[in-house]
Amino acid sequence: MSKNNNQKKKKLTPNNNKTPQRSGYQFWLITVLIILIAGIAYFSKSSSAIEITNLKFDKILRQGDVAKVVVVNKEIVEVTLKADSLKKYDKLLKEQRSPLGSGRGPHFKFHILSGESFEKRFREVQDEMIASQQIAESERIGYESKQDSDFTGFILNWGFLFLMLFGLWFLMRRMTGGGGPGGQIFNIGKSRAALFDAENRVKITFSDVAGLEEAKEEVKEIVDFLKHPTKYTSLGGKIPKGALLVGPPGTGKTLLAKAVAGEAGVPFFSLSGSDFVEMFVGVGAARVRDLFKQAKEKAPCIVFIDEIDAIGRSRGRGQMPGSNDERENTLNSLLVEMDGFSTDSGVIILAATNRPDVLDSALMRPGRFDRQVSIDKPDIIGREAIFKVHLNPLKLSDDVDSKKLAAQTPGFAGAEIANVCNESALIAARKDKKAVTMQDFQDAIDRVIGGLEKKNKLISPSEKKIVAYHEAGHAVAGWFLEHADPLVKVSIVPRGIAALGYAQYLPREQFLHTKEQLMDEMCMTLGGRAAEDLVFGRVSTGALSDLERITKMAYGIVTVYGMNDKIGNVSFYDSKSNSEYSFTKPYSDDTAKTIDEEVRNLIAECYDRTKALLTNKKDKLEIIAQELLSKEIIFQNDLERLIGKRPFENETSYETYTKHTNGQHDDKKEGESKIVNEVVQEKKVDEDDQQSDNKE
Known part of the structure; x- marks a missing residue:
């Protein structure tokens, strides 16, 4: 019994299926509007008559072509022609798009000042025609008078009021979301x-x-x-x-x-x-x-x-008092x-x-x-599973590997992975390929990270050289700093988001960082600015995003993590308040001055250390920069080929991944677990300042 009752409830519930009722209601509303428009066109017969002058009417009347004359409201005269006279005015009527097939009138109309003056003139013209023997007395035409309510005038007089009422009704219906078949206000x-x-x-x-x-x-x-x-x-x-x-x-x-x-x-x-x-x-x-x-x-x-x-x-x-x-x-x-x-x-x-x-x-x-x-962003195994879901509907070539794609997309959420798969299919279709290849996925990842490649963007050779040495400085600094994240790929191809170049890294998956690790990270970030200063003797605006990043890191070391000797084990970070937009400082002006000095000293120490490192490795900096100028894109294996392996025992995340995917370890599950423990994401994009963009 209870099961049947539940089924009855589902059938009687008004929310189960609203679409057919609403669509049927809209159909009838459109039908009524069409009928109304057709009625206006049908009953407004005077609109089909051609308007002429009174002199033209005299001429038509003297030629004996008039069959009927009707005076409407003592203002308008409607003239109906004889059936055998329609051909004479066929051209005029066709130009005015008047219906001729049935011969119905009226065919012409003109305005008069008063009914008495028209009656006098109408009688005089016919008297002259009888006197000149053009027509006999028996052929004299009379006229009719009638009072008619003009439907068009009615619409003009009352249509605005109806339009306002309809607009108010439609507005209330929209605000109530329909509210059922009638859209009543009571359902709001x-x-x-x-x-x-x-x-x-x-x-x-x-x-x-x-x-x-x-x-x-x-x-x-x-x-x-x-x-x-x-x-x-x-x-x-x-x-x-x-x-x-x-x-x-x-x-x-x-x-x-x-x-x-x-x-x-x-x-x-x-x-x-x-x-x-x-x-x-x-x-x-x-x-x-x-x-x-x-x-x-x-x-x-x-x-x-x-x-x-x-x-x-x-x-x-954010509430106003009394509101x-x-x-x-x-x-x-x-x-x-x-x-x-x-x-x-x-x-x-x-x-x-x-x-x-x-x-x-x-x-x-x-x-x-x-x-x-x-629900956090997925790790490498999660990204691989997401890739497998989105790769199913695509036509793939044999070289596509979901593991490799998962390792090369650190920090990507599910929506970004879906976007990468879709972009790769579009890129392959644009190139008229029969299947999506691994190169298409590489291009799609580049587009998602750095934006669309700007092929028409003209870069002077001097600017391109600055960008190449800037990115080479990042690469060399990260390669020879133990705790820094070595790059996976660096590009100097102009793109949408990264104005002139960008670099991608695969840092280790860890949740706790020491001060030494943060310092190495800052030195690697300052590598671009230090390389420009070392090679050209001047700096450019290309390090804007780098300076913004290291400033936040330096203030984090001093004011958040308590890693500064002068400030001590104190944190001014409040996790419960939106401190980023707070205008109050939880410390005195003297402490603020000390914080600024310590941050400036910390950044200066990292910059001097990075510049000394690049001075020592200037030959390797030159090699990487020249390789970038010739190829525009280099990978981690290119760094190993050009300047040798990193002088540290621990493997990079990309090296660990490469070994396991190349089959050097037999235990696949063990290899996957090591990758999960070592690979995590971080994307870094080097941007040029807007001033240089406008200059180009």
Whole structure:
């Protein structure tokens, strides 16, 4: 019995399928408008008559071609021609596009000042014709008088009012989101959530989500809560009320929620946080209440709110005194509804955001969102799994290796990997290839990292030489500094984002850094500026992004990590406040002066150390720069060939990867685990300043 009742409920639910009703309503509305336009064209018969002068009418009347004369409202005279006289005026009527087939009138019309003057003139003309024996007395033509309401005039007089009423109705319908077949204003507080149930299921499953194994385990457990609740409640546990998916953009939060909808087998409500926001006061709170009312009726079910930060921001932030914040009212209603659930209601809330720092603390507490599922950017194994998913629909050549692509795309999120695969297919199609090759993927990665190659950008030989020595300085410094990240690829081809060149690195996967490692990283970043100073005796604006990076690193060493002797073990970083846009300093002016001095000394020490290193390795700097000028792109194996291997025992991440993919280790799984432990991402782009860009 209960199963049949549930089926009846689904059929009677107004939210199950709104599209056919709305499309049928729109069809009838368009039909009525077409009929109205046709009626206006049909009843406005006077519009088909050709307007002539009274002198022209006298001439037509004297020639005996007039069959009927009608005076309308004592203002307009309508003239109908005889059937045998139509051919005489055929050319004129055709030029005026008048209908001639049936011979219906009126054919001509003209305006008069008064009915009495027209009657007098009409009688005089016919008297002259009878006197000259052009017509007999029996052939005298009379005229008719009638009062007619002009439909066109009616439209002109009242059409503006009707247009305003229709515009107001259409505006209210748009603001209410349709609200059903009639779009009534009373439905403005209804929820806009899209319902996915047994009749219209989502086809995405967990098998379509790659690289998020830990997050999938969390949400799989949520699905299991709904499918087998007694398994958990029998031991005295309570089913969690909500889970928050947190992660950077493009990591697959919404995709994971769609997979939950496809796997759950229970009704799934999906909407965005902005769907609650409306221009009317109280509408957001009303929609929250309506949403949870529908969810309770459909329990067990899942409610997914995407971009919840649209309504979940901290209350009181940025609010004017005495103002009414509709977002706060909506958030208050959401908090109350989540607390109002009973423990066995069978409704679970999923939410996604990439800005958890702005969410209200009351929304994040246990009892509302009990779990926070962190979705980070994938590691090398995750990227390989994501590549395999996106490579399936492509026609690939035999040289395409998903492992190699995963190793060469550090720091890429799922959306960026999908973009790389799509760009590679477009590049291959542009070159009229039958399959996508590894070179197409390399070009796609370059385009995603550095932007579109600017083939028409003219660079003078002197500027190209500066860029080559700048990038060579980075490469040599990173090669001979133990803790620095050696490059994987460096290019001096002009691109969209990297104005004149960029370098890509594969640093080691580690979460703790020592001061020595940070110092080596700063020295490697200063390698470009030091190379320019050493070779040319002057510096350019090409080190803008490098200087910005080392300044942040230096201030981090002094003020955040407590690695400076004078400042001591003190951190001025507040993780709970958005300190980047804060205008207050948690230290005195004397301390600020000391911090600035220590940062300047630290950067100067790194610069002197880098310049001394490049002076010692000037011959190798020259070799790399000349190779870049000739090839424009070089890889890590080119560095080994030109200046030898690194003088350190530890292997680079790229070397570790290359050995394992070349089959030098038999145990494939062991090799993969070592790669995972050693390869992590960081992309570095060297940009030229806007001034040099404008100069070019």
